[in-house]
Amino acid sequence: MNILSSTTNTYDAIVVGSGISGGWAAMELCKKGLKTLLLERGRNVEHVKGYHTADLAPWEFENGLNNTREDIINDPIQCQVYNPATKEFFVRDRDHPYIQEKPFNWFRGYQVGGRSLTWGRQCYRWSDLDFEANLKDGVGVDWPIRYKDLAPWYDYVESFVGISGKTENLNQLPDGKFLPPMELNCIEKHLADSIKKNEEKRILTIARVANLTKGWTGRGPCLNRNLCQRGCPYGGYFSTNSSTLPHAISTGNLTLRPFSVVTEVFYDDKNNRASGVLVVDAITNEEIEFKSKIIFLNASTINTTALLLNSKSERFPNGLGNDSGQLGHNLMDHHSSAGASGVHDGFQDKYYKGRRPCGFLIARYRNLDGQDESSFLRGYNIQGRGERQSWLSRKTTNGFGKDFKKVLTTPGPWQVWMGGWGECLPYYENRISLSNKELDKWGMPLIKIDFSFKENERLMMEDIRETSEQMLKLAGFDNISSFNYQKPGGSTIHEMGTARMGKDPETSVLNSFNQMHGVRNVFITDGSCMTSSACQNPSLTYMALTARACEYAVRHCFI
């Protein structure tokens, strides 16, 4: 692999962004023999070497795992999701401002690997319930693909990634090619039994995660430390850094260029194709042009679309590929701030050992093939976790001294927390656009984000709250407190849409192979391509779409 030292500026393929989908694009294209340039705006993070806090014990942090007041002031957005162990994998807000037309939390990781270093690792397949939803509900535009188009690609990516999970034969949540599942603990099993007894069509199962329960393709297994977000020296979970990047490198076809901010995609009007990209070096601000036959944009939803909006030409005055006027519109994010928690006084003689890096999932049970009549469209899954209260909860017990210490250091009662991850409809008015006044450090216009959840999502949040509370009640939990924090968009870190796939070039940006309708050598397979959001964590679907699009791209565009 070449890094930063290439003598050529022309490649077979350019991939913009090295996150979860960009890493896949780079690997697939390299494996197919293409000399590929992978551009990443941030610094390099080498697998193992780059994980500076991965092996630190709690007492090795001077300030514990607390953010300081300075963190809160300097990183008002990012500090909501980082701690001292993971801070280096999140941007500094001051260096990367954006404009919130309505409140929107935009969490980003600008380094090689992107947010594949810090992601939640949950992997769930879509079903036709999701692909057909827009058509059935008359919302947005129809997906140009169905489950049968993507199923072999789910197989393909899962075989490489390694997803642990349990087969459940659910129509709305197709089973994958699983490694052995992680185990539910006794309170979770109790809750699962209660749910099955009370609601026969509802299932609580172990989460399906990209953590390895056995050694796989030279990585892992996961050693149950639950410190994934720091990077895993054992390769226990899937990330660009641990998985796709090393494979891409081993082909000898990859050039990785970090510190490369792509600000424009060039359009060659004569040949009706994109000819290359403009890179602004993140450190020197030097401008460099790179050319290629194929371009994959994987800079993450908002960045990919901002790049397209900034790539204007006579042919595309409103942004590259924007014949439809849909570019920037239909932004979605899951909502995930409603649910319930409760305490159970049973199983006092049981505990667990190890720190399982995942929780449980209650698969979607609303609006399955017209089976119930909710006040809202689409649905949600519930994600949660059961554990015995630790010192973090016990410290608020009254008193101090010997007796307090005993309470503090003894496992408390069992407790379950659960929240709903809910679908967001595509609304045209939820959009990103570019400022015509303010620029960032590299000359890119600041991004304006105008997003809000609407009535359908709000009704769903209330349903999540009510049903979570009810499930806990029926399972004998006490001290149940339900919540609906109504956090702003972006808080789930599942931004999707703004360059959607569709059958008709007049109402969509990409075709059924993630290929730009108007510019046939440009492919987009990050979250921006999504036509609807479903309620499943989306990364697995990005990976499958990417692998599929790469095969198509090489077959049809690489001459």
Place this chain on the structure above:
Amino acid sequence: MTRRSAILVVVCMLFAIISGSIGSILYRRKWKPINLKKYIDTLTEIAEIIIPETFTPGAKRAGVMPYIITAIELNLTPFNKRTLLLGLEDLENRCYDRYSLSFSHCSVEQKIAALRHFEAKSNFNNIFLNKIKHKLIGPSFFELVKDLTVTAYCTSKIGATQGLAYDHVPVDYVACTPLMRGQRSWATS
């Protein structure tokens, strides 16, 4: 109690909390700066009373002070830091008044009595009123020192590995184990 008199009681309590809070905020502005270094010994002794040596090490042996100082300097809002420092000053004044001794030189029983006084002051018996109080004037002195002590202890090497239980690399997740008599809680999750 009739509804009217119950409402009256709540309104009076709210009035008392609000005016007390405004009073305490205005009053503290007249104080000169207080130096934290003056209270290192006091804090160490407070921590040991909150989490004493028993069959497992207490706060002192766990070496909680460096973390506590760091946390006070870096994490507390200026308002909460003043609450803490004023509380320490009050505590020392109370010990001098009652026992003619600094807190550090008091007997264990005297220290416990002193801290009990501040613990009692810190909360109402009513969750609703506590929530309002917290919103207006934040955590009390006692709540602050207790939280700092507990976090310092539970994240220290001795606290996590001897006061609690710590497994650096578990390898396996065993979902259901019997809880043994005297088994301590996991330090991390």
